[in-house]
Amino acid sequence: MKQIITHYGYSDASGEYYVVIDTAKCDGCAECIRQCPKAALELVTLLVDLEDKVVAAVSEDHRKKIKYTCSLCKPEKNQTPCMTACSQKAIRCVWNPI
């Protein structure tokens, strides 16, 4: 299975803010979605190696405001509900404020 790492978020003068999902590890179990207090995650279907694969993603509404959406989860400590929920270690937060 080809590995696709999806980054949802942005980098600007205030720092870097991304939710990163490794689609090779994600099995689409949706546990991160159930645990996200902001309903920021959803399942999407990606075409990987010519096959449809259902994986987690940040929903369109939250992609450009991830810094605000995720800030209460304390992503700088890497103990967010989505990360803790994921037994595959497929989701993580990159949180580097300047």
Ligand code: SF4
């Ligand atoms: S909990 Fe992990 S494996 Fe399950 S859908 Fe979320 S990112 Fe994918």
Ligand code: SF4
């Ligand atoms: S860090 Fe919090 S708000 Fe952001 S996607 Fe994960 S659980 Fe949801």
